[in-house]
Amino acid sequence: MEAQASHLMASGGPSHRAVGADLGGGTYDRAHRGTVGEIRVEVPRMRCTKVNVHYGDKHAIHDVSLDVGKNEVLAMIGPSGCGKSTFLRCLNRMNDTVASCRVTGEILLDGKDIMAPEVDVVPLRARVGMVFQKPNPLTFPKSIFENVAFGPRIHGLVQTRAELEEVVVTSLQKANLWEEVKDRLNDPGTGLSGGQQQRLCIARAIAIQPEVILMDEPCSALDPISTAKIEQLIDELRRQFSICIVTHSMQQAARVSQRTAYFHLGDLIEVGDTDQIFVKPQHQLTEDYITGRFG
Amino acid sequence: MSETNFASAEDKMFARVEAGMKRRRAAEKRFQWYGRCAVALGLTFLVVLFVSIVSNGYTAFWQTRVTLDVTLDASVIDPQGSRDPEVLRAADYGGLIKATLRDMFPDVTGRRDRFALYGLISNGAAFDLRDRVLANPQLIGTTVSLSVAADDDVDMLMKGHIDRDGAEADRRIKDNQLGWIDQLQADGRLERVFNLDFFANGDSRDPELAGIRGALMGSVFTLVVTLALSFPLAVAAAVYLEEFAPKNRWTDLIEVNINNLAAVPSIVFGLLGLAVFINFFTLPRSAPLVGGLVLTLMTLPTIIIASRASLKSVPPSIREGALGVGASPMQAVMYHVLPLAMPGMLTGTIIGMAQALGETAPLLMIGMVAFIADVPNGVFDPSTVLPVQIYLWADSPERAYVEKTSAAILVLLLFLATMNAVAVLLRRRFERRW
Numbered sequence: 001m002e003a004q005a006s007h008l009m010a011s012g013g014p015s016h017r018a019v020g021a022d023l024g025g026g027t028y029d030r031a032h033r034g035t036v037g038e039i040r041v042e043v044p045r046m047r048c049t050k051v052n053v054h055y056g057d058k059h060a061i062h063d064v065s066l067d068v069g070k071n072e073v074l075a076m077i078g079p080s081g082c083g084k085s086t087f088l089r090c091l092n093r094m095n096d097t098v099a100s101c102r103v104t105g106e107i108l109l110d111g112k113d114i115m116a117p118e119v120d121v122v123p124l125r126a127r128v129g130m131v132f133q134k135p136n137p138l139t140f141p142k143s144i145f146e147n148v149a150f151g152p153r154i155h156g157l158v159q160t161r162a163e164l165e166e167v168v169v170t171s172l173q174k175a176n177l178w179e180e181v182k183d184r185l186n187d188p189g190t191g192l193s194g195g196q197q198q199r200l201c202i203a204r205a206i207a208i209q210p211e212v213i214l215m216d217e218p219c220s221a222l223d224p225i226s227t228a229k230i231e232q233l234i235d236e237l238r239r240q241f242s243i244c245i246v247t248h249s250m251q252q253a254a255r256v257s258q259r260t261a262y263f264h265l266g267d268l269i270e271v272g273d274t275d276q277i278f279v280k281p282q283h284q285l286t287e288d289y290i291t292g293r294f295g
Numbered sequence: 296m297s298e299t300n301f302a303s304a305e306d307k308m309f310a311r312v313e314a315g316m317k318r319r320r321a322a323e324k325r326f327q328w329y330g331r332c333a334v335a336l337g338l339t340f341l342v343v344l345f346v347s348i349v350s351n352g353y354t355a356f357w358q359t360r361v362t363l364d365v366t367l368d369a370s371v372i373d374p375q376g377s378r379d380p381e382v383l384r385a386a387d388y389g390g391l392i393k394a395t396l397r398d399m400f401p402d403v404t405g406r407r408d409r410f411a412l413y414g415l416i417s418n419g420a421a422f423d424l425r426d427r428v429l430a431n432p433q434l435i436g437t438t439v440s441l442s443v444a445a446d447d448d449v450d451m452l453m454k455g456h457i458d459r460d461g462a463e464a465d466r467r468i469k470d471n472q473l474g475w476i477d478q479l480q481a482d483g484r485l486e487r488v489f490n491l492d493f494f495a496n497g498d499s500r501d502p503e504l505a506g507i508r509g510a511l512m513g514s515v516f517t518l519v520v521t522l523a524l525s526f527p528l529a530v531a532a533a534v535y536l537e538e539f540a541p542k543n544r545w546t547d548l549i550e551v552n553i554n555n556l557a558a559v560p561s562i563v564f565g566l567l568g569l570a571v572f573i574n575f576f577t578l579p580r581s582a583p584l585v586g587g588l589v590l591t592l593m594t595l596p597t598i599i600i601a602s603r604a605s606l607k608s609v610p611p612s613i614r615e616g617a618l619g620v621g622a623s624p625m626q627a628v629m630y631h632v633l634p635l636a637m638p639g640m641l642t643g644t645i646i647g648m649a650q651a652l653g654e655t656a657p658l659l660m661i662g663m664v665a666f667i668a669d670v671p672n673g674v675f676d677p678s679t680v681l682p683v684q685i686y687l688w689a690d691s692p693e694r695a696y697v698e699k700t701s702a703a704i705l706v707l708l709l710f711l712a713t714m715n716a717v718a719v720l721l722r723r724r725f726e727r728r729w
């Protein structure tokens with residue numbers, strides 16, 4: 001406790017250069033607010049430009065520009081309250097459901113602006129699926145089968161019962177859940193363990209064949225073994241989908257992602273290849289965060 | 296040295312905590328006792344209430360009947376022998392009953408005595424006899440054994456509510472009548488049976504014929520109208536206000552007004568119903584339809600408030616889960632939020648319906664307090680409702696209405712209990728899907 005405090009003080013003092021030097025970072029000092037690193041990728045799935053979010057008078061996201069590449073896992077890290085969830089929820093316009101929330105800027109999905117007022121959020125959310133922090137199996141319809149079948153059914157993706165069963169089975173298989181639930185597809189989804197519920201939510205999301213899957217701290221309510229299973233699953237899913245994952249675990253970001261974005265108080269501070277960010281952060285704030293000086 | 300210091304310091308701490316503990320335990324005990332006393336007091340009142348109602352009311356479920364051997368004289372009933380139902384219906388059955396009584400007590404002469412004798416039998420006897428003959432005209436010319444209701448005063452005497460040793464002037468049953476009753480009893484012609492009339496008849500000026508059915512059906516029809524209107528309206532309003540309506544000055548104003556409506560005295564709704572439904576829309580007076588409309592106005596705010604509270608308590612993760620896979624807001628609400636909020640909405644509804652069932656004041660304003668002998672067959676027929684019937688009977692001077700009042704209260708409570716049971720069952724069904 002004391003040691004940490006002195007650390008913080010030291011990093012504020014003239015000696016912080018020396019600390020930063022361990023990792024070779026700290027090229028940009030704490031006052032710098034423009035995004036450091038390459039925000040664009042060659043083949044983007046989503047492209048955000050100058051996104052700002054306000055909750056009433058509170059300016060929660062400032063001028064964030066960022067790409068989500070095809071077949072990549074993009075991790076978003078940062079201290080809590082820095083706006084990771086808020087930014088993530090812009091990507092499928094989930095913030096529309098918050099009355100006080102106002103989003104401006106440009107967000108393209110496959111080159112088309114999803115912020116345009118004429119865009120219908122319902123099909124958008126079929127293309128950009130979401131998995132939440134707390135596993136939330138649908139409770140009505142409640143069965144495991146119905147949970148996965150719900151999306152394809154409401155979007156009219158299947159014509160026959162056989163097709164529907166096919167989709168459900170493959171989704172559960174892709175979510176690595178099939179073996180565990182194949183004998184009890186009609187049991188309620190709420191009866192599964194937390195990790196299984198979260199994989200059920202992932203199966204539910206991939207059943208509608210999205211292009212992007214957004215995950216908001218999907219493992220924060222899970223035990224280490226379930227977490228490991230989900231991380232492995234994310235790595236497999238990358239082959240088919242683009243994935244944006246918010247996580248508060250830097251190890252997790254390092255394990256599953258190809259690119260990492262570091263947020264701080266509503267600013268996107270640094271973006272880069274995950275290897276580079278964790279080994280050689282360029283911004284002092286990023287370095288402070290990943291070396292555990294705050295967060 | 297330092298260790299002993301520590302020990303004594305610790306002891307001191309312990310002693311202080313221990314001293315405090317005594318006080319805390321005592322406070323806790325006292326608090327529990329307050330609670331127990333409150334529960335016991337509540338239960339006592341409940342028991343007193345039930346005992347007094349049941350002890351006053353249970354006798355109403357029994358009835359004294361007299362068996363008469365009535366000779367169905369063809370020359371009285373159908374002098375032409377046409378067997379025309381119109382003729383049969385118009386015949387003087389009362390006269391036949393009186394003749395039977397005169398035959399049974401040949402010593403009773405004088406006009407006044409005969410009147411007193413006829414008074415032992417209910418006025419309903421003639422109708423019973425008529426119905427019997429109409430149903431089976433072959434009986435004409437034979438002698439039938441007919442069990443008819445005794446007059447309410449006889450009934451009261453048999454139930455011990457009239458003191459036969461009191462001064463004759465204070466008694467509704469005079470000495471000569473007592474003699475005849477004793478004779479009937481000695482002949483085995485008096486019997487005590489389950490009071491079917493009470494459940495089969497509407498209201499009546501003759502207590503022995505008065506039944507609860509009219510009011511019961513009136514209550515059923517009124518509540519059906521209330522439920523059919525208020526539940527869907529209230530749920531729709533609550534869902535809209537809670538899930539879809541923008542939050543602005545207008546919706547705030549609406550919210551405040553709904554909360555205020557819930558506190559408006561019910562008689563005001565009665566006046567409103569009178570002015571709007573009866574005077575403006577000229578709907579029939581005293582009809583369960585109008586009663587149901589008025590009670591709908593009264594229960595709507597209650598159900599809306601309860602429904603909104605239960606919608607609020609559905610965790611946002613449920614909505615997000617559905618929206619996250621691309622359900623439209625309506626699909627999310629209909630398939631996911633509403634079923635989870637349903638138990639709470641049902642609770643609110645049952646509270647509202649229980650209020651409506653017990654409501655009297657607004658129904659007085661729309662004429663449901665009138666004396667109505669016929670059992671209503673639909674929502675347009677004039678009728679009354681259980682609480683109003685209770686009020687009417689409680690207000691009647693005859694001794695026999697005392698037990699009827701309590702019996703009607705029992706029926707009302709039973710009705711309420713049934714309604715609650717249905718609601719609990721429904722709620723279980725929904726809760727199991729959670």
Ligand SMILES: Nc1ncnc2c1ncn2[C@@H]1O[C@H](COP(=O)(O)OP(=O)(O)O)[C@@H](O)[C@H]1O
Pocket residue numbers: 055058060078079080081082083084085086087098100
């Ligand atoms: N619904 C909301 N209404 C108002 N402010 C909000 C709301 N949601 C989040 N915020 C604010 O926006 C900021 C970013 O929040 P959030 O995106 O949840 O952070 P993170 O997910 O990084 O912890 C916080 O300061 C938070 O207080």
Ligand SMILES: [Mg+2]
Pocket residue numbers: 084085086216
């Ligand atoms: Mg968050």
